[in-house]
Amino acid sequence: MAGMQTATGDYIDSSWELRVFVGEEDPEAESVTLRVTGESHIGGVLLKIVEEIKRKQDWSDHAIWWEQKRQWLLQTHWTLDKYGILADARLFFGPQHRPIILRLPNRCALRLRASFSQPLFQAVTAICRLLSIRHPEELSLLRAPEKKEKKKKEKEKEEEVYDLTKVVLAGGVAPALFRGMPAHFSDSAQTEACYHMLSRPQPPPDPLLLQRLPRPGSLLDKTKLHSRWLDSSRCLMQQGIKAGDTLWLRFKYYSFFDLDPKTDPVRLTQLYEQARWDLLLEEIDCTEEEMMVFAALQYHINKLSQSGEVDEPASTDQGLDDLDAALSNLEVKLEGSAPSDVLDSLTTIPELRDHLRIFRPRKLTLKGYRQHWVVFKETTLSYYKSQDEAPGDPIQQLNLKGCEVVPDVNVSAQKFCIKLLVPSPEGMSEIYLRCQDEQQYARWMAGCRLASKGRTMADSSYSSEVQAILAFLSLQRTGGGGSGNNPQGPDASTEGLNPYGLVAPRFQRKFKAKQLTPRILEAHQNVAQLSLSEAQLRFIQSWQSLPDFGISYVVVRFKGSRKDEILGIANNRLIRIDLAVGDVVKTWRFSNMRQWNVNWDIRQLCVCQLPHCARVHRRLHLSVNAGAGPRGGAGRGPLPAAHRRSRGLLKPVILPLPCSPPATKPTPIGTHHPRPLQTCTELGTFTHCHWPCADQGPSWARLCQPPG
16 A cells, blocks of 8 residues: 555655645645555545545546646546656646637627537537537637737727526436427526527627728738637647637538528527628628628518517418428428439430630730630530531630639629639639520539539539529629619618628728618518528528638648748638739649548648549648658658559648647548548648659659659
8 A cells, every 4th residue: 555654654665745736727726745656546546635635525527637748637547657647747636627708600708618628529519519509510619819909998898798607418418498499598597598699690790890800801811810720639728728718619611511490590590690700801702792682681680680580481381291391391401303304314414505705814915705605515615616616626625623613793784704713734724704694604603613523414403503593693683773762661770770780891991871771772672581590591501602612721831932822721622822812723622532641740641632544643742841850751651552553743732730640540531521631720831842753653752752
């Protein structure tokens, strides 16, 4: 036993004294000194600490934090020797769950208890369970931005903070419903008010406050926004978060599954709020007409929320029984129906043939469109001088697989253009297609979007894509009037319409309030019949259709170059962007990636792409500039068989890596991974290298080093 003494008081065993501080990381905290041996297990040490404190309370949530190693001692059956703990270790005995201030997507603040010992992913899962948000894997936490010190200190208004620190959920049991809300929100008037805040849209912000909030002025500023995300594989304590700190809860991965207003009122509302603030703070760009549509939807949602119309409107399907209603909802979710002719759907791939006006920008040329006969088959776009020359060779043939499709639309001016950035050996080849009307634009735009993903117009989602484009264009169509007549009848001032709280600050500087009000009311005609949940869903769908939706930006630098560039990380591709101009240089799609390998020692990632032919094989080499340590190295291991058989042209690219390896071995990325490379977007700055290597049968080490 530890602590055996002789008659003189000397210890005759191998025991030693271990000092443990009681409380959080505070040098002035009280401490207890224990007599232990290397064979003492953590559970026994916890028991001795509680006995030494001699204070009756619930200690079940307490654990030991090792300050030097930045880790929790959660394996109670492990011994001190197995952990490597000696007498000089600084140990703190404190609670695992501690209060934090959580800033929600709707900019409201909550005080709740979060786990400081579990990995962040599990902590976010527990928070979302408390807030009744399904699919917690879509969200994560990020640090609050540092406040700049102002010369003149302004008196800040006291903000209401909803307190949920006393709410405790039973583990492993889904929260029951009571009076239309989770039962733990019906305990008091305060928690009930908190649920209404979570599930109902907030009113428009004060225009003066909106102008004072920080906004990204460039792509470089957007990279700073994405550098604040916390690492999902480490706990809050390991990342320097303390009790009482403010963190932001946001949707991080832009793939939203199964949005159902009946089961997801909180999730739907918070997603709408994040989309709304992204537009108001100019974190995502949109055109003038699109901003008027978003403003009209905000005005309509706010009006329904203030009037208390939160239930679904009565529909003509009330006579259907539950089974028919469920089948109807399932058909809508599948987004497709059975084709009328099965044989045609199996043997015939739809084509598009029509006259379009095409423009290919070149240096020192004016922007002039020329009419051509264009044929779109499978994923290939070909254009001819006239329809009579179509059986012959085209002027140019473009494979749209992996291209960037950017809309350029102005409904009021009848401008329907499609901007295509097609990968080429010289970079991204730019081409513009101009359509005559909305119907033609919707068909060609849907075909281009599917072709960029490697799918043809025979895909079942083609018709739904066309309808979604037409629906978004219909929202931007106005009645052609102006400020002469008000379609809604009552005066805007009596309805509380403040246009400056509905549009981004750059539109506030461009237009006066009396110019914005009639335009918003005109756009409101197209959405006035929508219910609250339908309007929120329409807002989210319109947000998702914007060209810059779902792209995270990080700063990169090519090896041997002093010029910084930007890498955009979307849910299906990597985008190389010129920092000075903002143009897309090249795109790599995740569907072309076979696997990826990580070397955590030098923090590099190799991504293997699918070969385009038998003799050409591309490899993406991804690396992080770790400061000291070797440059350009990568992990060792067997080469894929396809690479051993081919002469490859090495084209390395860089991705950010987390600061520490995950607990489990990373799995290869497949083409159907729901969120590819999500663990590789935790860091901000890294190095990108690019060099050729044409040696036949290169070794792994040669692939990872520049020639010479």
